[in-house]
Amino acid sequence: MYQVLLYYCYTPLDNPEQFRDEHHRFCLELDLRGRIIVADEGLNGTVSGTAASCARYMAAVKADPRFAALEFKVDEVPTHTFQKLHVRVKPEIVHSSLRHVRPHEKTGQHLSPDEFKALKDRDDVVVVDVRSDYEYNLGRFKNAVTLDMENFRDFPERVEQLKQFKDKKILTYCTGGVKCEKASAFLLEQGFENVYQLHGGIIKYGIEAGGEDFDGQCYVFDNRVTVDVNRVNPTVISRCQHCQEPSNRLVNCANPHCNAHLPLCQACGEQLQGACSAACAAHPDKRTYDGTGAYPKLSNHYNPAQGLASYGSGKC
Incomplete structure (x- = not known):
């Protein structure tokens, strides 16, 4: 049996390059495959591996005090959902054009799946999808506000569309939660007062709340491409x-x-x-x-033991 792990954690990392190399070697040892982004603001990843390897990986990550608040979303799969492993250092763990935002210091209030479910249909609430257009066109919550974004870095320019809802509670959501951390923090910075986020995103909502009222499928960043979320009232919207x-x-x-x-x-x-x-x-x-x-793009065959002179050459 194999598993897919989806996770992120905003936390300061003093030496992302050193952490990347050590982390990469450990993932190779476990035969994990997937995409991991390391930045001075934290860690963001999706990996697949055997249940035993994933258990070792989760235990090791959680043993690091810097990642004490990290939560893994775990899904069972028949085999690897990635062909290879990439561990990259980037300026942000999700490209947002909001590098000044520090979610580990201030962000929107987290809602559990059950709390989100209880609030989402109230008259004083607006549910906002902060994902890209190809994602929400495939699946989204009923009556969610979408923002016509090709990429999450467009979010700051779209906030003007939400100002009509400043007197309401804003409930943001995304796939696993990493985008909402910055989106909700930015909304607070822009003067929105009642800002919330679905903790763990759509994936956690599907696991813990049955996915009720999520129409369509959820786009995921691995070889599965899409996953079913709603076990209560599913539909296809794309x-x-x-x-x-x-x-x-x-x-x-x-x-x-x-x-x-x-x-x-x-x-x-x-x-x-x-x-x-x-x-x-x-x-x-x-x-x-x-x-x-x-x-799939060709791997750049980065080896943390030897380094790679062409790393970042565009072949990864």
Whole structure:
């Protein structure tokens, strides 16, 4: 049996590069695969591995006092959900253009899944999705406000749209919680007074509250691409880009110059050979479609024991 671990923790790290190398070696020892981001503001990752390896990893991370507040979201899977391991140092653990925000010092009030469920439909509450458009188009909470964002770094520019709700309670949510920490902190900075966040995000809500009233599927950043969340009143809300039939099957357009991330049903995928349109299907650089619509990038083979002169060369 394998598991997927989703986690983050905002906490100061004095030497992210040294931590990255030590952490990378430990993950290799455990044969964990996935994506881990290290920054001077903390740790953010999604990894897969055997249940035994994941147990060792969680115990080791939690034993570090800097990560005492970290919580793991754990899902059972039949095999690895990643092909390789990347452990990278970046300026932020989630790209937000809000580097000055320090969630470990001040952020919105955390709500457990049951508390979020009890509040979300009240008249004095507005539920806000702080994820990107391709994510919320696949699945979102009923009546949630979406912000037409291609990327989370657009969030500061979209806050103006929320000022009409300043007299209400703002309940933010995202996949696992890491974006909400900064989004809710920024809302407080902008003068919003009653700001909350779904602790553990959509994934924790599905595990602990059955996912009720989450329409569609949840986008995840591993080979599964999407996961079911709602075990109470599930539905499909996304539609095939080509035929408009309900479909939660997400692909990248086979034309690398387009590379749009969009729903494409199985039949249209075969018809267009993984492209989003006839024009992209006819493009001379179109990638070979294998039925998945996924085109993993080549690993840069970073080795923490030897270093890598080309690290950050764009091949990872």
